[in-house]
Amino acid sequence: MPTRxxxxxxxxxxCEAFALNGLEVELWMPEKExxxxxxxxxxxxxxxxxxxxxxxxxxxLKYYPFLGKLSFWLKSIxxxxxxxxxxxxxxxxIFSRNPEIAWLFSLKGFKTVYEAHNWPKSKNFLHKFFLKKxxxxxxxxxxxxxxxxxxxxxxxxxxxxxxxxxxxxxxxKMEKDAAREKLSLPKDKTILVYTGRFKTMGMEKxxxxxxxxxxxxxxxxxxxxxxxxxxxxxxFYEELARKLGVAENVIFFPYCEQKKLAVYQKSxxxxxxxxxxxxxxxxxxxxxxxxxxxxxxxxxxxSDLPSIRDVLNEKNAILVEPSRPESLxxxxxxxxKNPELAGSIARNAYEDVKKYTWVKRARRIIEFVNNRxxxxx
Numbered sequence: 001m002p003t004r005x006x007x008x009x010x011x012x013x014x015c016e017a018f019a020l021n022g023l024e025v026e027l028w029m030p031e032k033e034x035x036x037x038x039x040x041x042x043x044x045x046x047x048x049x050x051x052x053x054x055x056x057x058x059x060x061l062k063y064y065p066f067l068g069k070l071s072f073w074l075k076s077i078x079x080x081x082x083x084x085x086x087x088x089x090x091x092x093x094i095f096s097r098n099p100e101i102a103w104l105f106s107l108k109g110f111k112t113v114y115e116a117h118n119w120p121k122s123k124n125f126l127h128k129f130f131l132k133k134x135x136x137x138x139x140x141x142x143x144x145x146x147x148x149x150x151x152x153x154x155x156x157x158x159x160x161x162x163x164x165x166x167x168x169x170x171x172x173k174m175e176k177d178a179a180r181e182k183l184s185l186p187k188d189k190t191i192l193v194y195t196g197r198f199k200t201m202g203m204e205k206x207x208x209x210x211x212x213x214x215x216x217x218x219x220x221x222x223x224x225x226x227x228x229x230x231x232x233x234x235x236f237y238e239e240l241a242r243k244l245g246v247a248e249n250v251i252f253f254p255y256c257e258q259k260k261l262a263v264y265q266k267s268x269x270x271x272x273x274x275x276x277x278x279x280x281x282x283x284x285x286x287x288x289x290x291x292x293x294x295x296x297x298x299x300x301x302x303s304d305l306p307s308i309r310d311v312l313n314e315k316n317a318i319l320v321e322p323s324r325p326e327s328l329x330x331x332x333x334x335x336x337k338n339p340e341l342a343g344s345i346a347r348n349a350y351e352d353v354k355k356y357t358w359v360k361r362a363r364r365i366i367e368f369v370n371n372r373x374x375x376x377x
Contacts, residue, residue, distance in 0.1 A: 001029050001032065001040060002032075002039060002040050002043035002044060004197075004255055005197075006196075006197075006287075006288055007097065007117075008044070009044055009288070010163060010288070011027070011097070012027075012040065012044040012046045013044070013046060013164070013166065013358045014095075014358065014361075014362060015027050015046070015050045016046040016047050016049060016050065016358065017164075017358035017359045017361065017362035018050070018095075018362045018366070019047070019049035019050045020047075020049065020359050020362070021359065021362050021363050021366055023366070025049075025050035025051070026050065026051040026052070026053055026088075027050060027051070027052045027053070028052075028053045028055055028083070028086070029052065029053075029054060029055065030054075030055050030057055030059070030075060030078075030079040030082075031054050031055065031056050031057055031059055032059055032061075033059040033062055037052045037054060040052060044258075045169070045257070045258055045259070055079060055082045055083065055086070056082075057075075057078045057079060057082055058074075058075075058078065059075065060072075060074040060075040060078070061075055076098075080100060080101065080104065083101060083104060083105075084104060088105070088110065092110060093110070093111045093112070093113060093369060094106075094110045094111070094112045094113070095112075095113045095115070096112070096113070096114060096115070097114070097115050097116075097117065098114075099114050099116075099127060099130035099131060099134070100130050102114040102130070102134050103129075103130040103131075103132075103133060103134065106133035106134060106135070107133070111135050111369070112133070112134050112135050112136075113134070113135065113136040113137075113138060113365075113369055114131070114134045114136075114137050114138070115137075115138040115139075115140075116137060116138065116139045116140070116144055116148065117140055117144075117284060117286075118144075118280070118284045119144065119147050119148070119151075119284070124151075128151055128152065131148075131151075131152075131153060134157075135157070135369075136157055136158075136159070136368060136369050137153055137157055137158045137159075138158075138159055138161050138365060138368075139158060139159075139160055139161070140160070140161065140162050140163060140284075140285075140286035141160065141162070141283060141284065141285070141286060141306070141307045141310050142160055142306070142310050143282075143283040143284070143306050143307065144160075144283065144284060145158050145160050147283070159364070159365070159368045160310070161361055161364060161365060162286040162291075162310055162311055162356065162361075163286040163287070163288055163290075163291060163356075163361075164291055164356045164357050164358045164360070164361045165288070165291035165292050165294070165295050165353060165356060165357060165358070166258075166357070166358055167295055167353075167354070167357055169258050169259060169262055170258075170262045170265065170292045170295035170296060171295045171296075171297075172262050172263070172266060174263065174266045175266075176266060176267060176268075176269075178266075179263050179264070179266035179267040180267045182263055183263060183264060183267055185223075185225065185251075185267050186223065188221075189221055189222070189223040190219075190221055190222050190223065190269045190270070190336065191223050191224075191225055191267055191268055191269050191270075192210070192222060192223070192224045192225070192268070192269065192270050192271075192272050192332065193224075193225050193226075193227070193264060193265060193267065193268035193270070193271055193272065193298075194206075194207065194210065194224070194225070194226045194227070194271070194272050194273070194289075195226075195227045195228050195261055195264060195265065195289050195292065195293075196227075196228045196287070196288070196289045197228055197229065197230070197233075198226065198228070198229035198230065198233040198234070198236075198237060199229075199230075199233055200280075201280070203276070203278060203280065203281075204276060205275060205276070205281075206272070206273070206274035206275050206276060206303070207226060207237050208237070208240060209274045209276070209323065209324070209325045209328055210224055210226075210272055210274060210325075210328065211224070211237065211240055211241050211244050211246055211250065212244060212325035212328075213274075213325045213326075213328040213329040213332060214244070214246040214249050214250070214329075215244040215245060215246050215325075216325060216326060216329040217329050217332060217333065219249075220248075220249070222249055222332075223249055223250070223251065224246075224249055224250045224251070224272075225250075225251050225253070225264065225267070225268075226250070226251070226252050226253065227253040227254075227255075227256060227261060227264050228253070228254070228255050228256070228261075229252055229253075229254065229255075230254075230255075231254070234252045234254070237250075237252060238250075238252060261292070262292075262296070265292060265293065265296040265298070266296055268296065268298045269298065269299075270298060270299050270300075270301060270332065270335055270336075270342070271289075271293040271296070271298050271299070271300045271301065272301050272302075272328075272332075273287070273289065273290060273293065273300060273301070273302040273303065273308075274301070274302065274303050274320065274322065274328050275287075275302070275303045275305060275308070275322060276303070276322055276323045277303070277305065277322035277323045281303070281305060281307065281322075282305045282306055282307055282322075283306060283307060284307070285305075285307045286307065286310070286311075290302070290308070290311060290312070291311075291353055291356050293349070294311075294316070294349040294350060294352060294353035294356070295350065295353050297346050297347065297349070297350040298346050299317075299318065299335050299341075299342040299343075299345050299346045299349075300312065300316070300317040300318070300345070300346075300349060301317070301318045301319075301320060301328065301331045301332060301335060302317050302318070302319060302320070303319070303320060303321075303322035303323075304319035304320060304321060304322065305322055311352075311356070312349075315344075315345065315348050316345050316348040316349040316352050317345055317349060318331045318334060318335055318341075318345065319331075
């Protein structure tokens with residue numbers, strides 16, 4: 001950290017949110033060559049209300065071109081080894097997204113909380129072993145809770161807490177035309193917006209389906225704006241758009257900081273989130289963009305997947321069949337033809353997102369961790 005991947009932002013926002021709830025927070029992270037502590041606060045735009053402790057050690061990730069994934073494992077192992085000799089303040093609660101770290105500090109007698117964002121396909125036995133001594137488990141989807149219960153974790157030790165949004169950043173008071181003027185986007189087009197990385201772990205996130213839906217609709221008044229892709233992904237989808245004959249209907253922008261991203265979202269007529277029907281998206285995902293879209297008060301069209309259903313429904317979104325561009329095209333057409341419906345789901349989503357702020361998420365976790373008899377799921 002810092003990193004452009006979502007986990008870095010999520011970790012930073014949770015540290016900030018725990019501190020805003022009155023806790024004394026210290027983030028421990030491995031050393032990253034050439035970057036200091038102050039950079040993390042400015043990079044993520046978080047308040048300096050928590051401390052950062054850098055655990056010194058060789059930054060093996062700089063050798064990634066030569067060592068590949070081995071560089072990641074070396075850094076992780078050395079970091080864990082260093083933590084074995086670390087001495088947190090007495091009475092501290094250890095909160096981690098790494099089960100081996102939570103396990104290590106449970107052996108030292110600390111209360112430990114593990115936040116799970118997946119269930120590993122490999123090393124199942126080792127994962128179960130690390131979980132045995134953990135006091136509390138935070139999962140981001142209902143499916144993940146079912147999976148952990150199935151693998152022997154007591155239901156009363158688990159709470160489902162999807163990700164969240166910073167309303168101060170994304171609930172900005174800016175009209176659509178003003179946002180477009182600031183971004184030099186056309187005011188006479190219907191703009192469909194997607195934000196965030198274009199691919200994750202090498203998997204597509206639905207942009208191909210969006211381009212195919214545009215080809216089906218053949219509507220010159222539609223403009224698809226995607227913000228946040230890597231350069232190679234941008235080139236890939238620009239080429240696909242040309243092949244599908246919709247190059248004039250799309251604009252791809254690179255990654256930008258959060259405050260500018262909020263302006264892009266205010267420029268939208270419709271948000272698109274057509275995740276494919278893959279295991280990761282269907283069961284292990286709580287996308288940050290979902291809550292950011294809800295805060296921007298624009299209609300959302302999303303894939304009908306179990307993970308999405310944890311937050312969205314027919315009252316606050318248009319849900320379409322995943323991995324089917326025809327269904328996505330129909331959802332876009334339905335939204336455009338029904339302005340009352342579009343307005344209703346946008347307003348409902350905006351009201352619903354108010355319970356999904358980082359501060360409220362942190363507060364619910366604190367209450368759960370402190371209550372030993374909590375049966376809440």
